[in-house]
Amino acid sequence: MKTIKYAFGLMIAAGLIFLNSCSEEDPVVQTGVRLTFITSASDAFKSANVNGIDTVVITEALIGVEKIKFKPMGHEDDDDMGKIVYNGPYAIDLLAGGSEPLLSLTEVEPGLYKEIEFETEDVLEDDKAVIIKGIITFSDQTETPFEFITDDDFDIEVENDYGFTISENVLNDVFIIFNLSGLFDGIDLSSAEEDENGVLLFTDDINSEITDQLEDKLEDISSCEEYDDDDDDDDDDDD
Numbered sequence: 001m002k003t004i005k006y007a008f009g010l011m012i013a014a015g016l017i018f019l020n021s022c023s024e025e026d027p028v029v030q031t032g033v034r035l036t037f038i039t040s041a042s043d044a045f046k047s048a049n050v051n052g053i054d055t056v057v058i059t060e061a062l063i064g065v066e067k068i069k070f071k072p073m074g075h076e077d078d079d080d081m082g083k084i085v086y087n088g089p090y091a092i093d094l095l096a097g098g099s100e101p102l103l104s105l106t107e108v109e110p111g112l113y114k115e116i117e118f119e120t121e122d123v124l125e126d127d128k129a130v131i132i133k134g135i136i137t138f139s140d141q142t143e144t145p146f147e148f149i150t151d152d153d154f155d156i157e158v159e160n161d162y163g164f165t166i167s168e169n170v171l172n173d174v175f176i177i178f179n180l181s182g183l184f185d186g187i188d189l190s191s192a193e194e195d196e197n198g199v200l201l202f203t204d205d206i207n208s209e210i211t212d213q214l215e216d217k218l219e220d221i222s223s224c225e226e227y228d229d230d231d232d233d234d235d236d237d238d239d
Contacts, residue, residue, distance in 0.1 A: 031110050032171045033070075035103040037094050039180050052190070054141065058134040058180050061094035063156075063218075066121030068105070073112040073163045084108060089123035094178050110168040115159045116176065116224055122151040129153060130215070132183070136200065146200040148183075148214050156219050164226040173227035182221040187213050 039061070070084040092099045120129040132148040158176055166172050192200050192207050202211040 031108055031166065031168050033105045033108045033166060034171055034173050035099075035105070035116075036173060036175050037092060037097045037099070038175050038177045039094050039097075052139050053136060053184060054139050055137045056134055056181065056184060057137075058095065058132065058183075060131060060133040061178075061180065062124055062131040063092045063094065063118070064088075064121050064123035064129045065090040065092055065099075065118045066123065066153075067117075067119040068103075069117040069119070070108060070113050070166075071115040071117060073114040083117070089121055091124055092118075094180070108166050108172070110166050112163045112165055114161075114163045115157055116174070118156040118158065120152070120154055120156065122153070127151055130218070132180075132214075136184070136189075144194070144198065144200055146202065148202040148211065150202075150204055150211055150215065152204060152211075152215060154215050156222060158219075158222045158224045160224050164224060166226075175225050175227065177223045177225070178218070179221040179223075183214065183217055185217070185221075187217070 039058070066088045068086045068088070068090070086105055090099045090101065090103060092103075122129045124131055128149055128151050130148065130150050130152075133146065135143050135145050137143050164174060187210060189200070189210070192202075192210055195201050195206070201207060202214055204211060
């Protein structure tokens with residue numbers, strides 16, 4: 001009798017295990033996006049398009065971001081309905097190529113996108129939204145440090161004219177490229193004022209008109225593209 005009860009108990013236990021395993025769904029791989037920020041290859045940039053400037057060296061480049069919006073291809077610029085929004089805050093270090101916290105975004109709908117919009121916010125040190133510092137070497141070889149610092153909230157629309165694809169159930173690498181060599185392109189610095197320490201300040205209070213131009217320039221010098229592993233395959237073939 002004890003043997004029968006024992007065997008019956010094993011059958012019940014086995015049945016429960018089977019039902020539990022059937023009710024558990026297989027893990028689903030989420031569609032994710034990892035953003036990597038890229039600037040020019042060197043810290044020293046030639047600015048041939050700017051009269052009077054020889055080179056620009058960027059020593060610090062930080063952007064505070066409150067929201068990141070992915071806009072699908074085919075939606076109008078003023079159409080917020082099609083945007084996928086992620087709330088920050090994020091502190092983005094353009095020179096280091098990363099952010100705090102890490103921008104590994106999940107649950108992005110697969111599809112073709114044309115734009116990533118960054119809404120700046122004063123989340124950096126001392127309640128700033130943008131901190132970019134460096135040294136300008138003018139054509140007469142004089143060097144002047146500069147600081148572009150603002151707490152303004154504005155949008156940086158990073159676009160790809162051909163669109164970039166977010167594939168399903170994989171981690172998609174998307175590169176956000178800032179061509180900092182063009183930061184001062186087309187901007188006249190001849191009337192810019194220096195502070196008492198000889199620093200060219202571009203803030204909301206000092207040289208404010210140039211500050212507004214630099215805010216717009218961040219959008220002009222940015223672009224985005226998806227990582228293409230075919231490029232690596234081509235490199236391997238060349239070897």
